[in-house]
Amino acid sequence: MVILGLDPGYGTTGYGVIDYAHGEARALAYGAVTTRPGRELALRLTEIYADLQTLLDKFKPDAVAVEELYFSKNITTGIQVAQARGVILLACAQRGLTPFEYSPSRVKLALVGYGNAEKKQMMELTRSMLHLAKLPRPDDAADALAIALCHAHSSESLLGRL
Numbered sequence: 001m002v003i004l005g006l007d008p009g010y011g012t013t014g015y016g017v018i019d020y021a022h023g024e025a026r027a028l029a030y031g032a033v034t035t036r037p038g039r040e041l042a043l044r045l046t047e048i049y050a051d052l053q054t055l056l057d058k059f060k061p062d063a064v065a066v067e068e069l070y071f072s073k074n075i076t077t078g079i080q081v082a083q084a085r086g087v088i089l090l091a092c093a094q095r096g097l098t099p100f101e102y103s104p105s106r107v108k109l110a111l112v113g114y115g116n117a118e119k120k121q122m123m124e125l126t127r128s129m130l131h132l133a134k135l136p137r138p139d140d141a142a143d144a145l146a147i148a149l150c151h152a153h154s155s156e157s158l159l160g161r162l
Contacts, residue, residue, distance in 0.1 A: 001019070001021065004064045004148065005145055006064065006067065006147065008067060010035065011035055013084060015032065015033060016136070016145030016148045018152065020152040030145050032138050032141055045084060052088060063151060064097050065100045067147050068102060068103045068104075070104055102150050107146050107147055110149070111153070123146075127142075130149075
């Protein structure tokens with residue numbers, strides 16, 4: 001099963017593509033979709049949409065997993081990230097894909113077994129689980145790979161119950 005994990009942002013959207021079969025995962029690709037600071041938000045959202053279309057065309061994922069919105073102290077940033085998530089959800093829906101959504105604590109719980117795990121711990125575990133030589137960069141890509149792994153583990157649990 002090919003899973004596309006996404007860590008939404010309007011400046012940087014991390015992506016991670018894994019192939020998951022028989023309890024083993026391997027990274028197919030990871031990186032970030034970036035938009036230029038200072039550009040009008042509508043143009044940045046258009047860039048995210050176009051780049052996501054390219055990823056969907058290239059990898060043809062069986063599933064898409066997206067991090068749920070987490071509001072911190074800056075409400076303006078949260079609203080802009082929510083708009084980027086909307087573009088992501090739209091692009092997936094147009095392809096007949098219903099994204100699975102996971103909170104940051106759910107991702108941590110699925111991978112580490114502790115919902116408040118440190119970011120460094122998550123990155124190192126993601127590197128190890130995917131047998132990567134070095135930590136995935138940027139951090140948004142590492143987060144996206146972790147989200148994809150979370151879905152792999154969650155979907156395996158669900159399938160085991162059927």
